[in-house]
Amino acid sequence: MQNQRHISEAINKGLKRRYRAEQRFRKLGITAIAIALLFLFSLFYAIISKGYPAFQQTYVALDITFAEEIFQGENLADANYLGLVKSTLRQMFPEVKERREKRKLYSMVSPGAAFILQDMVVDNPGLIGSTQTVWVPADDDIDMFMKGKIDPTLPQGSRRISDSQLEWTRSLQDAGKIEKRFNTIFFTAGDSREPELAGILGAATGSFYTLLITLGLSFPIGVAAAVYLEEFAPANNRWTDLIEININNLAAVPSIIFGLLGLAIFINFFGLPRSTPLVGGLVLTLMTLPTIIIAGRASLKSVPPSIREAALGVGASKLQTITHHVLPLALPGMLTGTIIGMAQALGETAPLLMIGMVAFIVDIPAGVTDPATALPVQIFLWSDSPERAFTERTSAAIMVLLAFLILMNATAVIMRKKFEIKW
């Protein structure tokens, strides 16, 4: 009796301390999560606040007269469209006479304006002889000014646009001939050295083809490997152990090593073309295979033995047991692993560096053997460009990449929730 009271006293005495310890631990946990969220939000804030202006682009309205004498040649594409843009600008500002000033005037609109006119006329030769108001992208420096990134109060030598350009821009503003519009070029064009003409479609298409190859190869191979290792391979065999250790090790190998391997084997030995999604996909397959095999084995393991035993019990063969019962039950888990592996592959740059996918590619790839680049590579290349307008495009491209990653991971979560079976 005496002894029992003694114990409960001791417990009561320590109770407060134990509660306090628990509280402390909880607070510590909440702080950790708060710090993580803070970092996440400051990252998002930095990217979004820098990147959202890139979804708008300044356009200038030009009243172009497609005079017939310009289109005398046989080939409509060979007409002097740049001259047409220049003469229109001269008409809008007839007071500009001096050569240097004229050059400044011409540099107000993007060099891409001539190609826009070219496409218009080639698509619709009926335009010849008419006058049209055409909105063409403004030069990146004018665009930066319109977005408030150039301080007009600085002395002329310290900013990218001159006093006269400033004046012209203001008079265009007064006339309603310059305005910011949704930047469709950003989503429909390939790379360009002119920020106002640069888009991510080329890089996104490259990423798509690369991931297509990766998925098409790594999923079947990964599933087959996982099924064999989990269901057929002799347990406690030295070779099985060796393979298992190697797969686990490969999952932790830095991705640049896979790039070197890809360069040596696929390009130098097999002679596959450099800079193509084909080689990129093969290299990323090597990289994602361990992830898929490990995830596949884990989900096969989670199928309870009772299912296998029941199937075998009613007379199914081993292969039937696996293909009819075990694999369908394990597939959601395998797919989740695959999607996570794909998301990892989408964000990868290092291995692509070695196989020449870090390149300037304007044309949008039409197949897996066309030269291509990938989304993260495009971000890397833009971040290194001197033009100020590429800064916001870099952030905008990061936003697009993040959107894809979130989409893929969300799909993985939804699939897991939907197909998950609790035993």
Add this chain to the structure above:
Amino acid sequence: MKVRSLVIAGAVSLSLLGAHSAMAARDYISIVGSSTVYPFATVVAEQFGKSTEFKTPKIESTGSGGGFKLFCAGIGVSHPDITNASRAVKSSELKKCAENGVGDIVEVKIGYDGIVLANSKETQQMELSRKDIFLALAKQVPDPQDPAKMIDNPYMTWKDVNTSLPATKIEVLGPPPTSGTRDAFVELAMEGGAKKIDSLAALRKEDKKAFKNIAHTLREDGAYIEAGENDNLIVQKLQANKDALGIFGFSFLDQNTDVIQGSLVDGEAPTFDNIAEGNYPVSRPLFFYVKKAHVDVIPGMKNYLDEFTSEKAWGAEGYLTDKGMIPMPDKERQQFADSVAELKTMDMP
């Protein structure tokens, strides 16, 4: 059902591979090489792709050395046609080329690039000499008491180096050793400065190797900070750290004149005209190299060369100058345009 669709997906992707593995002749120009020439070559490539019926050339940014390695690997569609370089080809590289059957190479100089030392606009502009640069950044400098002896660099502030400079800490952000900008900076600014010091000039006559070793080694005690290949990052760091100087190509100064200013070197400001006239001492030539054997095989090669060497591209008022490239003098430009027109090949070692 799921298994079947899986098998179909696999079969489709395999057939996709099979169909394309038989590689046809390349119908686009493949260019590799220097990251300094990259911003200029890409502009020409884009212009070329848009204004002709040919595909836009593919340009990889591999660095000058990496470019030569790929370029000299052999002849044929799987090897690049052109390599860009921010320095002239080395004889060892030409030897490698010759070993692999790449015999006929056309060298084309395209223009100049100035290397600037810049700092934030909120502090005063620096007026440096190449000697100051050497004394501030070399790992070993002559002992002020006994010029024949070399000691570890003792200077902490710019004032220690030259009493006319401000007493701010020496802090220079620059490219890592893999960069061509660094090679050029070391050769032009550091070596140029070392030659101005009598004891080192004497050493140069006696032992060229030892002199180069001293002139080309940057200090590692934190005064020179390797800031990576990304020049935009250096510009941003200069805005945050008012005392620091940064080393990068002229085009980055040109684009950021509202926040940074270039230091005077030997009394010359890094302006477009000063570099073009050859007054500014730290400027280097830019090149590209063409495989003559590919010119008639790859569609559009001749036209690309014509575009690059046209006055509207590399001329005194061409579109490359808008991107910050410094054009060559008229006479030199004519000379290289001629050698491209007749595809004059280099002498092989």
